[in-house]
Amino acid sequence: MKEIILAYQGEMSLKGLNRATFESVLLKTMRRRLKSLGNFKIYKAQSTMYAEPAGDEDIDAAEERIGKIFGIAAISRAAVCPKDFAVIADTAKEYLCGALRAAKTFKVSAKRSDKTFPMDSMEIARELGGVLLSAYPHLKVDVHHPDVNVTVEIRDFAAYVHGGKKPGAGGLPVSTSGKAALMLSGGIDSPVAAYMMAKRGLSLACVHFASPPYTSERAKQKVVDLAKLVAKYTGPIKLNVVNFTDIQLYIYDQCPHDELTIIMRRYMMRIAEAIAKESDCLALITGESIGQVASQTLQSLGVTNAVCELPVMRPLIAFDKQDIVDISLKIDTYETSVLPYEDCCTIFVAKHPVTKPNLKRIEMSET
Ligand code: ATP
Ligand code: MG
Numbered sequence: 264m265k266e267i268i269l270a271y272q273g274e275m276s277l278k279g280l281n282r283a284t285f286e287s288v289l290l291k292t293m294r295r296r297l298k299s300l301g302n303f304k305i306y307k308a309q310s311t312m313y314a315e316p317a318g319d320e321d322i323d324a325a326e327e328r329i330g331k332i333f334g335i336a337a338i339s340r341a342a343v344c345p346k347d348f349a350v351i352a353d354t355a356k357e358y359l360c361g362a363l364r365a366a367k368t369f370k371v372s373a374k375r376s377d378k379t380f381p382m383d384s385m386e387i388a389r390e391l392g393g394v395l396l397s398a399y400p401h402l403k404v405d406v407h408h409p410d411v412n413v414t415v416e417i418r419d420f421a422a423y424v425h426g427g428k429k430p431g432a433g434g435l436p437v438s439t440s441g442k443a444a445l446m447l448s449g450g451i452d453s454p455v456a457a458y459m460m461a462k463r464g465l466s467l468a469c470v471h472f473a474s475p476p477y478t479s480e481r482a483k484q485k486v487v488d489l490a491k492l493v494a495k496y497t498g499p500i501k502l503n504v505v506n507f508t509d510i511q512l513y514i515y516d517q518c519p520h521d522e523l524t525i526i527m528r529r530y531m532m533r534i535a536e537a538i539a540k541e542s543d544c545l546a547l548i549t550g551e552s553i554g555q556v557a558s559q560t561l562q563s564l565g566v567t568n569a570v571c572e573l574p575v576m577r578p579l580i581a582f583d584k585q586d587i588v589d590i591s592l593k594i595d596t597y598e599t600s601v602l603p604y605e606d607c608c609t610i611f612v613a614k615h616p617v618t619k620p621n622l623k624r625i626e627m628s629e630t
Contacts, residue, residue, distance in 0.1 A: 268339070288439055296498070303320060369405070437466050444469070455596070457469075466497065469501065477511075
């Protein structure tokens with residue numbers, strides 16, 4: 264039996280004239296992400312994207328990858344069959360056999376976009392419901408909360424039978440909102456910030472600050488690994504690693520120690536902004552969250568922000584740590600983030616860093 268993946272669009276159907284651009288980005292992204300899995304034919308019809316294996320390509324892997332593509336609201340994996348009711352009924356009985364055996368209740372949903380098909384949606388649902396009740400007599404119909412939603416879609420090229428849609432990654436296709444530079448540390452927060460902004464259609468460049476030999480090669484590798492995990496959602500990312508050692512030592516030598524962190528963060532922002540501008544990025548992204556640490560009080564954020572011209576996006580600003588952890592578990596970055604390697608922010612920290620820095624004073628310390 265031939266299987267195919269149907270990917271349904273989300274919010275971008277609302278985007279009027281931009282819609283064609285969004286759809287072509289989505290098709291390109293699907294082609295790129297499935298390329299290494301073999302020969303999938305990727306095409307679009309009636310606002311739905313199709314991923315059709317030419318032979319015995321790994322459709323489980325394709326489904327997993329498509330599930331990480333932003334701009335796709337829902338996915339279904341379906342059996343393809345000719346537009347003939349008897350064949351559709353046999354296909355449903357056989358293809359959904361495992362799910363129907365395990366279920367107590369089901370319903371049939373039918374959608375007929377090919378209006379030349381002789382039965383309307385109501386008739387298809389009623390007739391197929393009857394066929395399935397006689398094939399699986401233990402089943403009952405439940406139209407509100409069925410265990411299995413047997414779905415038949417009669418489209419242009421064929422009929423498709425599946426057990427209901429699953430949620431996709433949602434959001435907007437990566438790159439349709441422009442490009443921003445993410446400040447990527449080795450922590451839990453910044454990879455989650457990356458995921459959230461990419462979900463809104465941004466493509467990313469990353470900037471990481473390392474202070475060798477105070478930070479190790481393993482710590483840097485951890486950041487490379489995190490960027491790769493994020494790239495499963497965003498596509499390839501360029502990671503810029505900045506050697507921050509000399510600047511950090513100089514600040515340590517010259518500035519009051521309770522202001523170290525905040526001054527260091529201002530230098531990070533200045534450098535990240537320069538890299539952002541060079542790489543055509545229109546904004547910076549950080550994983551900051553209000554009140555999480557001394558450098559993330561409202562006063563500290565203000566003082567750090569003062570060195571930047573570009574907008575600084577902080578998608579986690581109102582998130583509790585646990586909410587951030589939950590997302591990092593979902594997107595599979597948590598385990599890598601918690602590996603216990605040092606970060607340049609943790610090596611020269613004062614016992615009592617300022618929590619309410621004053622911009623004028625900090626500027627004086629920097630001169
Ligand atoms: P994270 O979990 O993302 O490391 P955090 O809670 O440890 O965040 P900070 O260390 O204060 O908080 O960092 C706040 C933000 O600054 C990070 O989310 C990240 O965007 C940026 N940042 C911190 N350290 C670095 C670094 N070494 N390189 C690049 N960006 C950094
Ligand atoms: Mg950190």
